[in-house]
Amino acid sequence: MLAAACGVPASRTLDPAPSAPSAQATQLPGPAAPTPAPTATPPPTLAPAAFSVAATIETIDLAKMNDHLVALTSVGSRDPRHPGHARAIAYIKEQLSALAYWGWRIESQRTSYQGIPLENIVATLDPPAGAPATGWVNVSAHYDSTANRTPGWRPAIDPAPGADDNATGTAALLELARVVSPHRAQLRTRLVLAFFDGEELFFKGSAAYVASLPRPLPYKAAINLDMVGFNPLADRLDLLWYTSASAGLRDQVVAANRTYAIGVSPLNAQFAADGSTIMDAAPFGLAGIPSVAICQRYGVNDATFPGNDTFHTVNDTPDKITNPRLWLKAAKLTLAVALELARQG
Numbered sequence: 236m237l238a239a240a241c242g243v244p245a246s247r248t249l250d251p252a253p254s255a256p257s258a259q260a261t262q263l264p265g266p267a268a269p270t271p272a273p274t275a276t277p278p279p280t281l282a283p284a285a286f287s288v289a290a291t292i293e294t295i296d297l298a299k300m301n302d303h304l305v306a307l308t309s310v311g312s313r314d315p316r317h318p319g320h321a322r323a324i325a326y327i328k329e330q331l332s333a334l335a336y337w338g339w340r341i342e343s344q345r346t347s348y349q350g351i352p353l354e355n356i357v358a359t360l361d362p363p364a365g366a367p368a369t370g371w372v373n374v375s376a377h378y379d380s381t382a383n384r385t386p387g388w389r390p391a392i393d394p395a396p397g398a399d400d401n402a403t404g405t406a407a408l409l410e411l412a413r414v415v416s417p418h419r420a421q422l423r424t425r426l427v428l429a430f431f432d433g434e435e436l437f438f439k440g441s442a443a444y445v446a447s448l449p450r451p452l453p454y455k456a457a458i459n460l461d462m463v464g465f466n467p468l469a470d471r472l473d474l475l476w477y478t479s480a481s482a483g484l485r486d487q488v489v490a491a492n493r494t495y496a497i498g499v500s501p502l503n504a505q506f507a508a509d510g511s512t513i514m515d516a517a518p519f520g521l522a523g524i525p526s527v528a529i530c531q532r533y534g535v536n537d538a539t540f541p542g543n544d545t546f547h548t549v550n551d552t553p554d555k556i557t558n559p560r561l562w563l564k565a566a567k568l569t570l571a572v573a574l575e576l577a578r579q580g
């Protein structure tokens with residue numbers, strides 16, 4: 236339905252061949268070994284005069300986001316106990332590796348929760364002159380899925396397609412990586428795209444990541460995308476913000492929606508007072524990092540959100556992405572703010 240609705244071509248599905256299993260869970264390591272240096276010569280970067288945030292966000296391709304979503308849901312389940320999880324990891328790494336010649340460093344961070352191995356995938360792009368020690372920008376989405384609201388659901392066996400939750404955010408993050416790639420020369424600080432695991436296990440992946448960061452914390456901002464494709468009524472997004480330290484970032488997101496005429500309406504800022512908001516932005520926010528989460532709705536249904544009753548069930552399938560226009564707007568808004576922040580140094 237999405238392909239028909241937004242006029243994009245049919246998307247490929249993942250090859251059914253199993254990928255290499257992920258390594259055994261270990262204690263959370265320090266920085267993982269970087270992937271091998273790319274062998275290709277980086278192409279010339281674009282002249283700064285050719286760059287604008289407004290033009291760059293228009294290069295986000297909804298068809299490519301849809302391709303990613305179809306691939307990510309085709310593995311069956313991204314629950315870390317399910318074989319599809321390793322295939323999703325392989326897909327994300329394959330997509331990021333294709334961008335490595337632009338300078339991305341792609342790392343895995345492994346941890347575990349109650350004996351369940353978890354793997355965050357972290358893609359880092361530094362300015363050509365190198366990264367400063369502070370002022371970094373993080374954009375994240377969780378790629379794991381669950382269907383724990385389906386009665387009798389067995390995590391290791393049964394489907395958990397997680398289309399809206401959160402293939403939408405994961406696919407957007409992959410597309411942002413592609414779009415940012417030619418603009419490395421614009422960066423004044425480190426940009427990190429984090430594909431978190433274990434959000435459905437109480438954000439264990441993002442919590443482990445934040446716990447592993449050096450002190451003082453190097454980030455000046457963290458933006459999280461989680462469930463941004465379902466809303467047949469309105470192009471609405473909720474903007475959760477954490478502690479008073481996040482007020483400036485919140486205001487910047489609201490301003491960017493206007494500045495770039497992105498058209499999210501309504502864009503509802505909500506104060507998240509504690510970690511009970513189960514979003515990957517929470518560990519950042521509670522650590523004192525300015526942090527926001529962008530979500531189609533966090534809270535009860537109302538006149539501008541009818542509720543996605545299929546979330547966390549076996550029926551969160553790609554046809555539930557009822558508002559691809561909203562999905563694209565969420566990606567644009569996120570990228571606009573991330574680029575503004577990363578260009579400020």
Ligand SMILES: [Zn+2]
Binds near residue numbers: 377
């Ligand atoms: Zn989610």
